[in-house]
Amino acid sequence: MSITIREIAKLANVSIGTVSRVLNNKETGYTEETKAKVLDVVKRYDYIPNSAARALSTQSTKTLGCIIPDICNPFFPELARGIEDMAGSHGYHIFLCNTDLDAQKEESYVYTLLERQVDGLLFASSTATTPKNITRIQKVNKPIILLDACMHDEAIPHVYIDNCFGVYTATKHLIEKGHTSIAFITGSMNLSTSKERLRGYKMALEEAGLPIQEQLITEGDYTVEGGFRAMELLHLQSYTGLIASNDLMAYGVYKYARTQGIRIPEDLSVIGFDNLSFSQIIDPPLTTVSQPAYELGQYAAEMLIKCLQGMDTPSYHLYKPTLIVRESVK
Known part of the structure; x- marks a missing residue:
């Protein structure tokens, strides 16, 4: 059985509240020395936190949903990699969902991500039901960023290519x-x-x-x-x-x-x-x-994280593509 927070507190000679603050990356309430003691116990006993319990106490799962239309198109894995790298640098994990431009799959994934209590969503897919799915996300007050102009809605922040x-x-x-x-x-x-x-x-x-x-x-x-x-x-x-x-x-x-x-x-x-x-x-x-698929993904993830932190973000960001001249034109 995994070690408990109570046992970590006893081994580190600190309070349960201090352990909780360290594990939830709170910036105050402990010294660097105390943090090191707690993390040393966590590492030695291979502690795995209960994400569901953490979500209840912090109102955050530290997860983001990403819905893309076609994982076989190399553009979208590169986009997703930019999202994942930026999210990871801020302590977030990604649920990646591939719809194959199928309306039923898209709707099912939206339900699944909301059931999993993701903190926010990045939406790059587009089907006939996309507007309805986005409305459903908004009704539960989940922040959302549209990617690659999957639909036009000036009320929703979006990152796209010209x-x-x-x-x-x-x-x-x-x-x-x-x-x-x-x-x-x-x-x-x-x-x-x-x-x-x-x-x-x-x-x-x-x-x-x-x-x-x-x-x-x-x-x-x-x-x-x-x-x-x-x-x-x-x-x-x-x-x-x-x-x-x-x-x-x-x-x-x-x-x-x-x-x-x-x-x-x-x-x-x-x-x-x-x-x-x-x-x-x-x-x-x-x-x-x-x-720039990777940069587009990075920027979109950064926008979403800023929204979650209550920071002001632009309503959109437009990338200007460039022509790469090679040998296929005479």
Whole structure:
């Protein structure tokens, strides 16, 4: 049986209240010498605190919930790593939930996280039920941070990428290289991220006086397979440049190009979005829009922790992505 707080107090020759303050990281009520004595006993007897009892006394579980849409997309593990590193540096643990963009899974995870009494939530997923799920979180007064513009609600703090600007920059780059016929593979059009990236594409074309050719716009799903299928739909169209709404779909474009004998960039110039680590080692290295997933996760976690500490935080934080020019554009 694990040692109790009462026994720790007796062995360290301090009061039970002092042990409690040390274990709960209270900043006052004991000296550094006393703290060292208590922690020495804790270490020697391998004491494991009762988190449920601690939560009752402190009104905090020191846990945060993080809901993401697709753990298979390398962008989101990097985002989650930034969240976890920042949370860990402040003594918080993370419950990571992957929805696979499934509304039922998202709703189930929200219930589970609230049942586990997480102190706050970071929400990056987006389904048809997301607004209802967020309202449910707000009703129990749990602070929430929206990530990557999973939905638009100015009343909720959010951290996101300027998706419109990112694709605008990519499209403008192709235009400056002489391309006048540019295809675009969107993500799921149920997502605000996808809508903003499409808006950036159209904005750059209009600014350059080029027509928007709807037959060159096709919907993908942010997967390699989605990029491949989109290329099958575009195969009868004529274009020299293509932008995929994320790097995974750009990889699908590469895969399709190989099956058809299409050379990149000699026959087709390709740009992705995300700047995943694989994008610099595929052949040819992919020109892509870089968004700082790790930094985004760090900043969002820091915002949430500040909310929990009662500190003022900005209502939003916008990251400007940058174009990384490599060898996939002629």
